[in-house]
Amino acid sequence: MMADDDADDREFVREAFDASGFLGEFRYVEDGGALVDYLLEAKRNPRDPASPMPDLILLDLNMPRVDGYEALKRIKSDVGLRRIPIVVLSTSESESDIEKTYDEGVNSFITKPAGFNELVEMAGRLKKYWLELVKLPNGPAR
Amino acid sequence: MEETENPRAPSLEPERSFGGHAIGDPFRRVVESAPYGMVVSDVAGRIVMVNPEAVKMFGHSAEEFLELRIEDLVPPRFRRGHDGLREGFHRAPESRPMGAGRDLFACRRGGMEFPVEIALTPLDMGDGPFVLSSIVDITRRKRAEEELVRYAKKLERSNAELEGFASIASHDLQEPLRKIRMMGERLVALCEAELGDQGRDYLGRMIRAGDNMHRLIRDLLAFSRVGMRDGGFRRLPLAEPVRDALSTLEMVIEEAGAEIEVDDLPEAEADESQMRQLFQNLIGNALKFRRPGVVPRVTIRGGIIEAEEGGRVRLEVCDNGIGFDEQYHDQIFEIFRRLHGKTEFEGTGIGLAICKKIVERHDGRIHARSLPGEGATFIVELPKQQKASNDQSPSHR
Numbered sequence A: 001m002m003a004d005d006d007a008d009d010r011e012f013v014r015e016a017f018d019a020s021g022f023l024g025e026f027r028y029v030e031d032g033g034a035l036v037d038y039l040l041e042a043k044r045n046p047r048d049p050a051s052p053m054p055d056l057i058l059l060d061l062n063m064p065r066v067d068g069y070e071a072l073k074r075i076k077s078d079v080g081l082r083r084i085p086i087v088v089l090s091t092s093e094s095e096s097d098i099e100k101t102y103d104e105g106v107n108s109f110i111t112k113p114a115g116f117n118e119l120v121e122m123a124g125r126l127k128k129y130w131l132e133l134v135k136l137p138n139g140p141a142r
Numbered sequence B: 001m002e003e004t005e006n007p008r009a010p011s012l013e014p015e016r017s018f019g020g021h022a023i024g025d026p027f028r029r030v031v032e033s034a035p036y037g038m039v040v041s042d043v044a045g046r047i048v049m050v051n052p053e054a055v056k057m058f059g060h061s062a063e064e065f066l067e068l069r070i071e072d073l074v075p076p077r078f079r080r081g082h083d084g085l086r087e088g089f090h091r092a093p094e095s096r097p098m099g100a101g102r103d104l105f106a107c108r109r110g111g112m113e114f115p116v117e118i119a120l121t122p123l124d125m126g127d128g129p130f131v132l133s134s135i136v137d138i139t140r141r142k143r144a145e146e147e148l149v150r151y152a153k154k155l156e157r158s159n160a161e162l163e164g165f166a167s168i169a170s171h172d173l174q175e176p177l178r179k180i181r182m183m184g185e186r187l188v189a190l191c192e193a194e195l196g197d198q199g200r201d202y203l204g205r206m207i208r209a210g211d212n213m214h215r216l217i218r219d220l221l222a223f224s225r226v227g228m229r230d231g232g233f234r235r236l237p238l239a240e241p242v243r244d245a246l247s248t249l250e251m252v253i254e255e256a257g258a259e260i261e262v263d264d265l266p267e268a269e270a271d272e273s274q275m276r277q278l279f280q281n282l283i284g285n286a287l288k289f290r291r292p293g294v295v296p297r298v299t300i301r302g303g304i305i306e307a308e309e310g311g312r313v314r315l316e317v318c319d320n321g322i323g324f325d326e327q328y329h330d331q332i333f334e335i336f337r338r339l340h341g342k343t344e345f346e347g348t349g350i351g352l353a354i355c356k357k358i359v360e361r362h363d364g365r366i367h368a369r370s371l372p373g374e375g376a377t378f379i380v381e382l383p384k385q386q387k388a389s390n391d392q393s394p395s396h397r
C-alpha cells in the first residue's frame, strides 16, 4: 500500500512493482489522513475483503493535510497498527528527516530513485525483503 | 576647532567665584582647548565653569550656563535620582567614567537628547569640592555602530535567504526533472521501436540534457549546503578524508589508469565530510582534466607552516594533466565558471566554487598554479585550529 500525493510517482512505483514480478494487490491513498482512515477501517473489519490490512506501507513525507510524519506517528502509536512495516519513500535526503522518521519507528527510509530501472530494482528488493525474507508477527498485537 | 582667544567665547572667568582660587593659566588652557565638553559644578550641582566645546554641544551660552544646574543637562526622564548620584559621588570622589555599561544621554537647549560618554574628575579647590565632567557627544559613533549592526544583519539575512533559496529551488526543481527523466527512460524502454532514428536521437539528447540538469541541481544543492552546516569541526588526520575521497573515486581512477601518490598528511581541526568533499572535487578534477595518451599522475602532499600564528597546514593536489592559463586562476573558483567545453569534459563548473566555500568556512585559502599542457597544482591552506574551537555553540552560518 502506498501513500503519495503525486500521481506520476504512484504510477511509476506501481509499474516498477509490476515489472519486478509483484503479483499482490497494490493500493494507494493520496495523503496521510486517508492512510490512517483506511488502516483504522481495516482494523475494525479484519475479515472484510474490501479493506485488507496491507503487508507493507510505502510512505511519502510531503503530502497535503496530514503529512507522512504525522501519519507515521499515528500509526506507530496505535497498538493495532504499529506492527505493519513502513518504508518511507520520499525525495528527501535530509539527515534530519532520516533521524526524525527513525525516531518515530519507521522500518526503513529510501530516497526515491532517479531512474526507472533503479525503481524496478528497488521494488524487487523491497518485495524480496519485506514480503519473503523477513519474519513478521502474525497479525496485530492484542 | 575652537579658537582659544575668541573674545566672544564663553568666559572662563565665571561671575560666581571659583573657590577664590586663582586658576592657573595652564589649567584654563587645557579646559578651553579640550576637544570635548567640560563642565565644572559644585556640590549643590551649580555650574561654575564651562568650556567652548560645551557651549557648542549644549547650545546654552556661557552666561546661561552659570544659571543652570548640572541636572538641567540631563534629559528629564533621567533627572529623578540624579541628586542622589551626585551626592554619592561627592561622598567618595574619585575619577571614573560615569554610568559604566549604561547608555548615557544629555539634553541640549530645547530638550533634544543626544548620546554621550562622560568622565567625572573630582577637583578640590580649597573651599569645597567641585566636579569636572568631561563630555563626548557620541551621536556619530552610535549612528555608525547602528548602521554597522543593521548592515551585518541585512547581509546575514540575504546570505541565509540565498542559501535557503538555492536549497529549496534545488529540491523543487529536482522533482519535475526526475519525472522528465523517468518518462524519457520509459519512452525508450517501451516505444523505442516505433520512434525511428530521428526520434531516438532527439530522445537520447533530451535524456542527456536531463542528466546534465540533474547534476547541475545536485551540485548547486551541495554548494548551498556548505554554508548551512553548523559546527562539525574536530581534530582530523587529513589522510582520512583523502582516503575516503579516493575510495569514492576508485572506478574513475581505475578507468583512467591513474597513478595516485599520497604523502604524509598533517592533522587539522576540520569538518570531515567537507574535507572529503574538497578532496573529492580536487582529485576528481585532476583525473578529469588529463592529457590524452599520458598516464595521469596525481600527487597529494601536505605540510605545516609554523611561522603563522597558531600554525597552518598546507595541502597540495598536483596533476600532470592539461593545465590552464594562469590568467584564469581566480575565475575558476567562481560558480559555473569553466575553461573547457562541455563536449571535451563534462561538468557543471560548481566543484571549485564548493571547494572555495568549504575552505573559507574553515578560515583558509585556496589557489591554483598551472601552465597549459603542464599540469595543475591546487594549494589549500587551513588553520590547524579553528578559532571558535573552545565554544561548542554552532559556528557562524
Ligand SMILES: Nc1ncnc2c1ncn2[C@@H]1O[C@H](COP(=O)(O)OP(=O)(O)O)[C@@H](O)[C@H]1O
Pocket (backbone or CB within 6 Å): B281, B285, B286, B289, B319, B321, B322, B323, B324, B332, B337, B338, B339, B340, B346, B347, B348, B349, B350, B351, B352, B353, B375, B376
Ligand atoms: N586539475 C585541473 N586541470 C586543469 N583545469 C582544471 C583543473 N581543475 C579545474 N580546472 C578548470 O577549472 C574549471 C572549473 O572547475 P570545477 O569548478 O571543478 O568545474 P567542473 O569540474 O565541473 O568543470 C574546469 O572546468 C576546468 O576548466
Ligand SMILES: [Mg+2]
Pocket (backbone or CB within 6 Å): B281, B284, B285, B347, B350, B351, B352
Ligand atoms: Mg570539478
